[in-house]
Amino acid sequence: MNIVVCVKYVPDATADRHFEDDNTVDRVGVDGLLSELDEYAVEQALQIKEKQGDDTTVTVLTVGPDQATDAIRKALQMGADKGVHVVDDAIAGSDALATSLVLAEAVKKTEHDLVVxxxxxxxxxxxxxxxMLAERLGVPAVTLGSEISLEGSTVTIRRDGDTATETIEGTLPLVLSVTDQSGEARYPSFKGIMAAKKKPLETWSLADLGLEPALVGLSAAWSAVEGTEARPPRTAGEVVTDEDGSGATALVEFLASKKFI
Structure with a gap:
């Protein structure tokens, strides 16, 4: 069985993030890491592999700048078998539609039964x-699974909504997405970190996927950021001194002025 896990390299939430001059997110000049929500996808793929046996292969796929190899390395350290990195300057600024296109062509080039x-x-x-990826691949999408099981060629998930819980089934091949309730992602062990250094990692360009640069990037995006402005600096708070019993009134007036009450 062949499992492909799509992951994303994202800016570190604790880093000093900012936009480029073209209003795209700077993904090169800031620290980045494997998206936390994608760690759950890697974990579920590894759990399926452990149940299916050694004949199951987990391939990690990402699209992003050169530094995005860090996201793949983290997944390899967790236990994935190999990685594929699609990197091309023309991809910068791509929206979800273009991203799904690049991912779909990369998945098609990779042996797969299940995409997570x-x-x-x-x-x-x-x-x-x-x-979007499932639509481009022409396979079912079984999404937002908080509990996942695989029996034969049937994937069953439990989807927890605000008012109800659903049980959904799909037959391989399919695209599966999992939530952060699906199970805590494992930490890479020292053995896993060392083993990851020897695992294969391929780098593909748009040309390798047979895609024209005009189909991706900011110029082809259906959505774009029109403008940005920096968050204003935090100002000092207002201090109310309750010397004559008027503190409560002043507090109520302040909350009312901010429409908190």
């Missing part, structure tokens, strides 16, 4: 790429 994704990326938080 996180529920969303921690930077864009759109959550639409798994469904």
């Amino acid at each position: 994704c996180g529920m969303a990326s921690t930077d864009g938080s759109m959550g639409v790429v798994p469904a």
Whole structure:
């Protein structure tokens, strides 16, 4: 069995993040890491492999700048078998539609029975790429699974909503996305970290996928950021001194002025 896990390299939430001059997120000049929500996808793929046996292969796929290899390395350290990195300057600024196109062509080039994704990326938080990817591959999408099982060629998930819980089944091949409730992702062991250094990692360009640069990138995006402005600096708070019993009134007036009450 061949499993492909799609992961994303995202800016570290604790880093000093900013936009480029073209209003795209700077993914080169800031520290980045494997998206936390994608760690759950890697974990579920590894659990399936452990149940299926050694004849199951887990391939980690990412699209991003040169530094995105760090996301693949983290997944390899967790236990994935090999990695594929699609990197091309023309991809910069791609929206979800273009990203799903690149992922789909890369998946087609990789042996696969099951494609696993996180529920969303921690930077864009759109959550639409798994469904788009399934549409491009022409396979079912079984999304937002909080509990996953595989019996033969049937994938069964439990999807927890606000008002109900659903049980959904799909037959391989398919695209599966998992939530952060699917199970805590494992930490790489020292043995896993050392073993990851010897695992294969291929680098592909758009030409390797047979894609024209005009189909991706900011110029082909259906959505784009029109403008940005820096968050204003934090100002000093207002201090109310309750010397004559008027403190409560002043507090209520302040909350009312901010429409908190």
